[in-house]
Amino acid sequence: MAVNFGTRRIVVGAHYGLRDWLGQRVTAALMAVFTAIVLAQVLTVQGELGYAQWAGIFAAQWMKLLTFVVVIALTYHVWVGMRDIWMDYVKSVAARLLLQVLSIVWLLGCAGWTLQVLWRL
């Protein structure tokens, strides 16, 4: 374990642990349950899955809110995963910081787009 404070502090070094470990698991479990819920609705459709049935699934208010929570959960889950990947393979602090910022921008953009689609219905 290197010295990592004061002038030797690495900007994008580790200061995390149990919170993110648990957070990834909790968000994962939530998304697994969400998958089961969507799958159940898709599989119990009478006849062909046309537009009305498919859009109908996401039109219900409770479903929109659940999907909203899942989008937040996904953003956090992916962030922890990508942060770990950059941390493992990118040693240069400047490059890692840039990749982390780009990852966050990417994720937030995707989250915003999804919410826009959801609330257009």
Add this chain to the structure above:
Amino acid sequence: MTASAASVVQVRIEFLQNRERVQANQQTTESSPKEKTMKELDTSIRAKRPEFRNINAFSDLPNYRLPLAALVSILHRISGALMFLLLPFIIWMFDVSVSSEISYARFTSAFSQDTGMLPGWLLKLVALALIWAYLHHLIAGLRHLRMDMNHAAVSKESGKRSAAITLVLSIGLTLILGAKLFGAY
């Protein structure tokens, strides 16, 4: 000499050579206390292990033994990264499919015919990759959760077994859903 007798002799020879090396090391010029400890730990009565620094992706990595659990693990990371990169495409599919009747029809036809830019079969291949990525990531993730909650699951044999189940399930389901995607049923 029988084979076992020969190997016993071999082990004895290595033991004597190692002991000689340990004694030679202990007589070298003084080093810091930390260096000394590390050296003592290093020169155990065993053949010296090869050390790898600066692992080269092309010359060293392909020569590593990759157990089943390790394969599942790196695929877990790769599938996650793949979904991260294709996230806008996933959301695009959601957007087009859910926005209106017309866009829904455009969505379903994009896979059978073409969009303006990409051929239908290419879209189907990308979708298949995403299907695999999601299935593998989900099932390997559930395997992680099981290992978190069940001490018996964290043994070498159990790890190998659950890794095999993960691969069979994820690839199997990918093939089944892929067949549906490509119109087999």
